[in-house]
Amino acid sequence: xxxxSIRFRLSAITLSLGLALSPLLAWSDTAAQAAPVxxxxxxxxxxxxxxxxxxxxxxxxxxxxxxxxxVLKRGGNAVDAAVAVGFALAVVLPNAGNVAGGGFMVIHDAxxxxxxxxxxxxxxxxxxxxxxxxDDKGNVVPGKSLYTHTAVGIPGTVAGLTHxxxxxxxxxxxxxxxxxxxxxxxxxxxxxxxxxxLKEETDNLGKWEATRAVFFRNGRPLQxxxxxxxxxxxxxxxxxxxxGEKVFYxxxxxxxxxxxxxxxxxYITLDDLKKYQVxxxxxxxxxxxxxxxxxxxxxxxxxxxIVQMLNLLERYPLKDYGADSAQEIHVLAESxxxxxxxxxxxxxxxxxxxxxxxxxxxxxxxxxxxxGIDPDRARPAVEIKPGQLAPxxxxxxTHFSIADKHGNVVATTYTLNLNFGSGIVAAGTGILLxxxxxxxxxxxxxxxxxxxxxxxxxxxxxxxxxxxxMSPTIVLxxxxxxxxxxxxxxxxxxxxxxxxxxxxxxxxxxxxEAAITPRVHHQWTPxxxxxxxxxxxxxxxxxxxxxxxxxxxxxxxxxxTIQIRDDGFYGFSDPRNPDGATAGx
Numbered sequence: 001x002x003x004x005s006i007r008f009r010l011s012a013i014t015l016s017l018g019l020a021l022s023p024l025l026a027w028s029d030t031a032a033q034a035a036p037v038x039x040x041x042x043x044x045x046x047x048x049x050x051x052x053x054x055x056x057x058x059x060x061x062x063x064x065x066x067x068x069x070x071v072l073k074r075g076g077n078a079v080d081a082a083v084a085v086g087f088a089l090a091v092v093l094p095n096a097g098n099v100a101g102g103g104f105m106v107i108h109d110a111x112x113x114x115x116x117x118x119x120x121x122x123x124x125x126x127x128x129x130x131x132x133x134x135d136d137k138g139n140v141v142p143g144k145s146l147y148t149h150t151a152v153g154i155p156g157t158v159a160g161l162t163h164x165x166x167x168x169x170x171x172x173x174x175x176x177x178x179x180x181x182x183x184x185x186x187x188x189x190x191x192x193x194x195x196x197x198l199k200e201e202t203d204n205l206g207k208w209e210a211t212r213a214v215f216f217r218n219g220r221p222l223q224x225x226x227x228x229x230x231x232x233x234x235x236x237x238x239x240x241x242x243x244g245e246k247v248f249y250x251x252x253x254x255x256x257x258x259x260x261x262x263x264x265x266x267y268i269t270l271d272d273l274k275k276y277q278v279x280x281x282x283x284x285x286x287x288x289x290x291x292x293x294x295x296x297x298x299x300x301x302x303x304x305x306i307v308q309m310l311n312l313l314e315r316y317p318l319k320d321y322g323a324d325s326a327q328e329i330h331v332l333a334e335s336x337x338x339x340x341x342x343x344x345x346x347x348x349x350x351x352x353x354x355x356x357x358x359x360x361x362x363x364x365x366x367x368x369x370x371x372g373i374d375p376d377r378a379r380p381a382v383e384i385k386p387g388q389l390a391p392x393x394x395x396x397x398t399h400f401s402i403a404d405k406h407g408n409v410v411a412t413t414y415t416l417n418l419n420f421g422s423g424i425v426a427a428g429t430g431i432l433l434x435x436x437x438x439x440x441x442x443x444x445x446x447x448x449x450x451x452x453x454x455x456x457x458x459x460x461x462x463x464x465x466x467x468x469x470m471s472p473t474i475v476l477x478x479x480x481x482x483x484x485x486x487x488x489x490x491x492x493x494x495x496x497x498x499x500x501x502x503x504x505x506x507x508x509x510x511x512x513e514a515a516i517t518p519r520v521h522h523q524w525t526p527x528x529x530x531x532x533x534x535x536x537x538x539x540x541x542x543x544x545x546x547x548x549x550x551x552x553x554x555x556x557x558x559x560x561t562i563q564i565r566d567d568g569f570y571g572f573s574d575p576r577n578p579d580g581a582t583a584g585x
Contacts, residue, residue: 047512049563049570052584056569057081058560059400060096060488062581063188064088065573067179068402069583071171078408079107079168080176085400086161086412087180087237091230092188093579094215094432095197095419096398096488099236099248100257101434102156103397103414104296105164106283106472108481110407115294115474116168117283117303120160120414121465122153122436123276127267130460133442140442147204149266151422151435153466154276155248157414162245163278168408177241184237184430187229193579195224197419204423210260211425211432233430249273253429260426260433275463281350286310286361289505292476295497296413298355301347302471302494305339309498311366312338312373318506324518324535326542327375332502333522333529333548334373336495337384340524345386348457349465355457378547381527396420397470397488401562403569409481409562411472413488439466469493475501481564485511487557487574492530495521496557504563511561511572511582519556532556 042048050056055078057068067088068081076084082105089097102122108115131138133145145151165173190198198205198221205211205221214230215222222228239247247253254273261268286293286307293310295303312335321328346356359365372379397415415434416422422435441458458467471493475483483504487496496519503514518534528551529543540550555576562571562582573580 045510045513047510047516049510049512049572050582050584052569052571053567054405054585055403056562056571056582056584057085057400057402058562058571058573058580058582059085059089060398060558060560060573060577060580061089061093062579063092063183064097064400065581065583068400069585070179071176072404073585076171076176076404077169077406078402078404078410079164080171081402081404082400082410082412083161083165083169083173084176084179085402086157086414087177088183089398089400090157091180091183091233091237093398094228095194095201096396096416098155098157098414098416098421098432098434099233099240100155100157100426100431101414101416101421102153102436103160103412104300104468104470104472105160105410105412106294106296106474107164107168108294108407108409108474108476109168113479115283115285117281117296118160118164119279119281119296119299119465120156120163121299121468122156122434124437124440124460124462124464124466125154125267125269125272126462127269128437128460128462131443132460138443145438145440145442146418146435147207147422149261149264149422149424151437152261152266152268152424152433153436154268154272155434156276156278158240158245158248159276159278160414173244174241177237181234181237181241184230184234187227190222190224190226190228191579192224193577194228195222198222201420201423205420208424210427211423214425214430230430232428236429236431249276253431256428257426257431257433260424284357284361288314288501290477291482291505292479293473293501294476295471295473297350297357298347298467299349299465300468300470301343302469302497303473304347304355304357304360305343305494306471306473306498306501307361308339308342308366309335310501311361311363312370313502315370318502323503323507323509324539326539326546329520329529329535329539329543330375330378330546330548331373332499332520334379336522337379337381337524338369338372339494340522341384342386344524346457347467349467352461352464353457376546378529378543380547381524384524397490397493399472399486399488399558399560401484401486401560401571403481403484403562403564407481409474409484409564411474411484411486413470413472413486413493415470415488436466439468440464471497473497473501475504483561483563485559485561487559489557491523492519492521492556495519495523496559500559500561511563511570514561515559515572515574521556530556
């Protein structure tokens, strides 16, 4: 395995990002000598991606990446590797990888050519109700939807991963879970990044005895280099490996989760767990400059708004503008505002509300919206309202991308919501519980933890799935997978994934270059154009002259991207998270 095995020239891009590229970014001579001759000319690339001939895995944690590559080497397909990686990340990326969270998986099946969208998003329990987070004056109670037992949604991850394996995988569940069990039982050294997160979340994690027993030592969070051993989690994973998903939803694990709820006023019952269902949905499809975009439909808002924004942007010569030029960023921001305004009004769980997917992704609707984009002036958010659709209708999270030698690809994004979810470990299980209920609109017009506002379409109801920004995406070229990508990042997931696609198609960037390019984000409200370090002073000045309110903030997204071309795989893990790794064989 070679982590981020690339050779690079220091450039304005890498320097402006201010990224401390680790020694692990050095070129691997062994890998270079072993690699076969390929067609693609790398001589113009500023930063080179990882190359592999037979298959590739890109995740946010190097140990999980190795687990996935080992599965591919042993003859497993991309879904097999995805299941193994999903359970491994629950151990080695505890702030986002999970057993008691939920998410989405987009699969391209090489045998049939089918594209499948797998929804294993969390659901609200039966006792949930619309105003459950409001006080007697109708105001949102701070923290109630985030750090209490009532913040926990019915988990979907175990059901989702086992469903994917049964229908699209080829290896036994116990075989695929063995590496995760070993990592939990034997432990692994805490990385600097994980140690920082544990320290930041000391107050939330420290409230609960079962959580402290896992992540604390001598009354303080584990520090970098110390061993994180998760014996209870190893036992829970072993039970799932031996008995399947039923032990989680109906058996010993489920009963312990329900006991945790009962001790602290939580809402989830054993009947709630038994009623959980995975749903296979039709992906959202779009066409952009001859490429087919395949992404997640509602209750994800990602696919809908990625396609909507691409429809808007297709009319502009982005390649001529240049990457991260003032004009490119301007039309990006204006398109983002329009999409996020629509998101606030129309998106929700399609089992409960009619989501106008066809209208929102219509190129004719994009034509109408585009009339409101002034090439020289930023439109204030107060002037933008959700569009009229009638004429057109006919943080923390983690993402991983996997591609195998047979042509199967998997893009998966799953989450606990915020770092370590609710911070609550269900006693006796070692399993961190999500705080996904915050993704509902606790009160129409009131922002959630990511500053996103929603309306009645995303209000709380029993067994409803909260709206999400998770955007696992596959891009096809001539009907075959060309790009597999996605990112964590809350409300910034959609725009991060969008920019990865644009960087790849419009600017011809490889996955490494697409990842290191500075990003921007606008979500309509608050009315600010968020930018990363690395946007030039001249560009910032031009944007301000157009009326944009710039806000320099911490980095956005941690993409995991694989590009398939020239009979090989090229991938890269976003250096914004130094724990990530891309590898293949």
